[in-house]
Amino acid sequence: MKADPVTMEVIQNALGSLADEMALVIMRTAYSSIVRDSMDYSTGLCDRQGRAIAHGLTMALHLGSFPDALAQLIADYEGDMRPGDMFVWNDPYGGGGMHLPDVYIVKPIFFEGQLEGFAATLVHQTDMGGIAPGSGAVFAIEIYQEGLRIPIIKMYEEDRPNQTFFKLMAKNTRLPDKVAGDMRAQVAACRSAEAGYLALLERHGVDTFRATIEALHDHAEALMRAEIEALPDGRYEFTDYLDGLGEAPEALTLKVSVDIDGDHLTVDWSGTSDQVPGAINCPIPFTKSAAFLVVKCLTEAEIPNFQGFIRPIHLVAPEGTLVNPRLPGACGARAIIGWRMLDALFGAFAQVVPERIPAAGEGGVSFPAIGGWHEGRPFVCTETLAGAWGALPDRDGVHGIPNPGGNITNQPVEMIEALYPVEIERYGLVQNSGGPGRFRGAPAFVRQYRLRTQEARLVIRSDRRRFLPYGLAGGSPGTPSWNILNPGPDQRLLPVMPMEAVQLEDGDVLCHISAGGGGHGAALERDPERVLADVIEEYITLDYARLVYGCVIEPQSLTLDAAATATARQEMRTVGSGETPVYLRLFHQPLDIAEVRLVGERELCLKPIRPGDG
Numbered sequence: 001m002k003a004d005p006v007t008m009e010v011i012q013n014a015l016g017s018l019a020d021e022m023a024l025v026i027m028r029t030a031y032s033s034i035v036r037d038s039m040d041y042s043t044g045l046c047d048r049q050g051r052a053i054a055h056g057l058t059m060a061l062h063l064g065s066f067p068d069a070l071a072q073l074i075a076d077y078e079g080d081m082r083p084g085d086m087f088v089w090n091d092p093y094g095g096g097g098m099h100l101p102d103v104y105i106v107k108p109i110f111f112e113g114q115l116e117g118f119a120a121t122l123v124h125q126t127d128m129g130g131i132a133p134g135s136g137a138v139f140a141i142e143i144y145q146e147g148l149r150i151p152i153i154k155m156y157e158e159d160r161p162n163q164t165f166f167k168l169m170a171k172n173t174r175l176p177d178k179v180a181g182d183m184r185a186q187v188a189a190c191r192s193a194e195a196g197y198l199a200l201l202e203r204h205g206v207d208t209f210r211a212t213i214e215a216l217h218d219h220a221e222a223l224m225r226a227e228i229e230a231l232p233d234g235r236y237e238f239t240d241y242l243d244g245l246g247e248a249p250e251a252l253t254l255k256v257s258v259d260i261d262g263d264h265l266t267v268d269w270s271g272t273s274d275q276v277p278g279a280i281n282c283p284i285p286f287t288k289s290a291a292f293l294v295v296k297c298l299t300e301a302e303i304p305n306f307q308g309f310i311r312p313i314h315l316v317a318p319e320g321t322l323v324n325p326r327l328p329g330a331c332g333a334r335a336i337i338g339w340r341m342l343d344a345l346f347g348a349f350a351q352v353v354p355e356r357i358p359a360a361g362e363g364g365v366s367f368p369a370i371g372g373w374h375e376g377r378p379f380v381c382t383e384t385l386a387g388a389w390g391a392l393p394d395r396d397g398v399h400g401i402p403n404p405g406g407n408i409t410n411q412p413v414e415m416i417e418a419l420y421p422v423e424i425e426r427y428g429l430v431q432n433s434g435g436p437g438r439f440r441g442a443p444a445f446v447r448q449y450r451l452r453t454q455e456a457r458l459v460i461r462s463d464r465r466r467f468l469p470y471g472l473a474g475g476s477p478g479t480p481s482w483n484i485l486n487p488g489p490d491q492r493l494l495p496v497m498p499m500e501a502v503q504l505e506d507g508d509v510l511c512h513i514s515a516g517g518g519g520h521g522a523a524l525e526r527d528p529e530r531v532l533a534d535v536i537e538e539y540i541t542l543d544y545a546r547l548v549y550g551c552v553i554e555p556q557s558l559t560l561d562a563a564a565t566a567t568a569r570q571e572m573r574t575v576g577s578g579e580t581p582v583y584l585r586l587f588h589q590p591l592d593i594a595e596v597r598l599v600g601e602r603e604l605c606l607k608p609i610r611p612g613d614g
């Protein structure tokens with residue numbers, strides 16, 4: 001049966017709407033702030049073969065993991081699925097999982113007795129047990145320390161709940177009410193999608209629906225092949241580095257090559273560092289997801305979210321490395337590798353389509369978790385902090401917008417203070433931060449927490465202190481990140497990834513300053529009027545404008561002296577003063593937090609696109 005183009009468009013958009021509706025159900029019914037407010041979850045629909053056919057408007061870096069997860073589900077349970085069944089799992093070694101907090105709940109969809117598709121959800125559960133609050137201990141050295149590892153099992157069997165699973169789950173998490181509530185939100189989303197999916201089958205009929213799905217997979221493949229074929233053939237390489245683990249970190253290498261040959265593209269991670277005795281190892285589904293996401297970001301055509309688009313993309317990820325670890329490698333903090341793989345891939349593609357590629361941003365989300373007991377009850381406050389993009393070829397790096405890898409958001413200050421014994425003391429943009437350039441990188445942001453209970457433990461994952469966000473086309477690198485305990489004369493500078501839980505007592509303060517985005521183009525080519533606007537908006541100071549951009553601004557009237565600026569810039573070009581050392585010295589290395597100024601002390605608020613916003 002040949003698919004009708006009009007029907008293809010109708011079914012494609014209907015499936016997308018169902019996936020977004022699933023996302024709305026979870027957002028409105030979840031219990032934990034990491035799901036409800038941070039939106040650290042994903043939804044999707046898959047056809048009867050387990051191939052992705054729709055993605056919800058949620059966490060982008062999750063979505064490319066669905067093919068491996070569904071393939072494993074079908075391999076384990078083909079012939080043993082019934083109407084009313086629902087499956088749950090999180091296993092990174094044998095289940096297509098990514099780390100233990102990311103829990104799949106998937107419902108097979110039956111129509112007239114035949115399996116016709118799957119409703120799939122993936123939610124970051126706020127705590128799955130293990131040695132640290134939030135189950136993201138960077139210092140775990142094997143997966144057995146990280147929490148409850150769930151193989152693919154039936155959560156519901158013909159609508160009967162698996163009580164053994166629910167009892168085990170309740171005993172292995174610090175927050176059983178939150179986890180149970182979030183899982184119920186996933187179940188509700190799957191059931192909502194099932195109803196809509198069945199209505200589509202009823203309306204179009206099984207034969208038409210199946211033929212249309214196949215045509216949409218082929219259409220997505222054809223569009224992707226055309227996009228790849230339009231790129232110049234060749235091999236493009238890029239190497240980036242993570243700061244490493246603990247107090248004496250050793251640099252970790254992320255090396256990628258992109259090979260373009262006609263309408264085929266290969267992403268090869270050979271040369272990347274071996275897996276480490278820490279929790280940042282990244283299971284292969286997440287590695288695949290990063291590659292699929294970046295390639296799709298580069299395309300100019302509107303490619304449907306059908307799994308056919310990945311057919312021309314081949315991945316090489318040597319086993320036993322950071323991007324494809326062997327059991328029992330710990331992976332609870334694996335997301336930092338995922339975010340940084342995006343940076344490396346964008347660095348490679350900057351050699352292919354430089355007009356489409358931004359400089360490096362803050363390096364992905366920082367992930368602090370503060371947990372303990374308060375008034376006789378356990379609490380875990382976890383956040384996903386991002387919002388400092390690198391500059392683009394035609395504009396400044398945006399701030400307050402999530403990293404391209406995820407449509408996640410910050411949590412409202414008021415919500416945190418209402419739910420947890422934690423006070424947010426400072427939250428805003430850091431003045432004179434970010435990388436200079438013709439277009440500047442986004443400024444860093446600061447988030448400062450004060451504990452308001454007797455004691456707690458802090459676990460944090462961050463990056464980009466020693467290896468700064470790269471600039472492009474002559475732009476300067478961004479500014480470094482910092483984790484500071486009890487800012488002031490006796491402050492303690494924490495590593496980007498401490499290899500132990502940090503003990504906190506009542507009144508202790510954690511100050512996290514993100515990296516600032518890299519710049520694009522030479523700083524002395526920046527439009528002086530843009531520099532003046534940055535001074536007026538308080539993103540930079542008068543001294544910074546003069547020393548970094550060569551812009552002379554009258555301090556009282558805040559007007560630009562064009563003649564003096566031209567002279568200053570000519571002198572800087574002749575002398576070759578080097579903007580990078582100047583602006584980094586202005587950013588206080590080693591950092592004296594007492595001197596860090598915020599941009600007008602204004603609050604920064606991430607504003608992601610939420611499902612249903614259009």
